[in-house]
Amino acid sequence: xxxxxxxxxxxxxxxxxxxxxxxxxxxxxxxxxxxxxxxxxxxxxxxxxxxxxxxxxxxxxxxxxxxxxxxxxxxxxxxxxxxxxxxxxxxxxxxxxxxxxxxxxxxxxxxxxxxxxxxx
Amino acid sequence: xxxxxxxxxxxxxxxxxxxxxxxxxxxxxxxxxxxxxxxxxxxxxxxxxxxxxxxxxxxxxxxxxxxxxxxxxxxxxxxxxxxxxxxxxxxxxxxxxxxxxxxxxxxxx
Numbered sequence: 001x002x003x004x005x006x007x008x009x010x011x012x013x014x015x016x017x018x019x020x021x022x023x024x025x026x027x028x029x030x031x032x033x034x035x036x037x038x039x040x041x042x043x044x045x046x047x048x049x050x051x052x053x054x055x056x057x058x059x060x061x062x063x064x065x066x067x068x069x070x071x072x073x074x075x076x077x078x079x080x081x082x083x084x085x086x087x088x089x090x091x092x093x094x095x096x097x098x099x100x101x102x103x104x105x106x107x108x109x110x111x112x113x114x115x116x117x118x119x120x
Numbered sequence: 121x122x123x124x125x126x127x128x129x130x131x132x133x134x135x136x137x138x139x140x141x142x143x144x145x146x147x148x149x150x151x152x153x154x155x156x157x158x159x160x161x162x163x164x165x166x167x168x169x170x171x172x173x174x175x176x177x178x179x180x181x182x183x184x185x186x187x188x189x190x191x192x193x194x195x196x197x198x199x200x201x202x203x204x205x206x207x208x209x210x211x212x213x214x215x216x217x218x219x220x221x222x223x224x225x226x227x228x229x
Contacts, residue, residue, distance in 0.1 A: 046220070104152045106211045107156075107166065107209070108175070112163050
């Protein structure tokens with residue numbers, strides 16, 4: 001059974017940093033690209049960042065480029081998201097997700113998410 | 121950048137009735153479209169991928185159709201557990217990697 005369990009959320013100051021982690025199990029972690037998706041309170045879903053299975057390719061939404069960093073540890077089956085230069089609009093729930101793989105890849109599993117609150 | 125729109129924003133339906141949700145892409149995404157269901161306080165769940173293929177464990181009352189720029193999610197006979205927000209998502213074009221629609225909330229009439 002695929003499980004994705006996020007941790008590391010909480011409150012951060014505007015301009016500050018946080019690191020989110022996602023422990024993955026139930027599949028061969030390094031075979032799959034992984035993605036972070038966020039959801040502001042009462043709003044829709046926003047793709048944030050993605051990383052290839054090997055970790056050598058990363059992709060970011062324009063809204064977080066230069067401020068967030070996605071990485072992974074394939075030995076520990078863990079995905080990370082480093083959030084820096086935090087802004088109020090970064091507040092929301094952050095979901096760790098697994099992609100299906102292939103040329104056209106969609107999200108097939110989601111974690112429960114972790115809450116990030118940015119205060120000024 | 122591809123923009124996804126969904127209509128209506130809210131759909132009020134009685135249990136047992138049919139619900140039809142629409143999703144439109146600003147340019148063709150072929151059949152590279154997925155639908156997700158999100159209930160309050162829960163993570164989204166994959167319902168449909170490839171525009172029309174049900175994900176594992178999804179009941180047959182959920183069906184998807186369309187290609188190119190126009191897509192439809194149909195729930196043939198709404199059950200109480202189907203009242204939720206539904207998002208479409210394209211995964212055809214880069215950038216960005218994924219684009220979600222704003223969602224359609226299906227609530228009880």
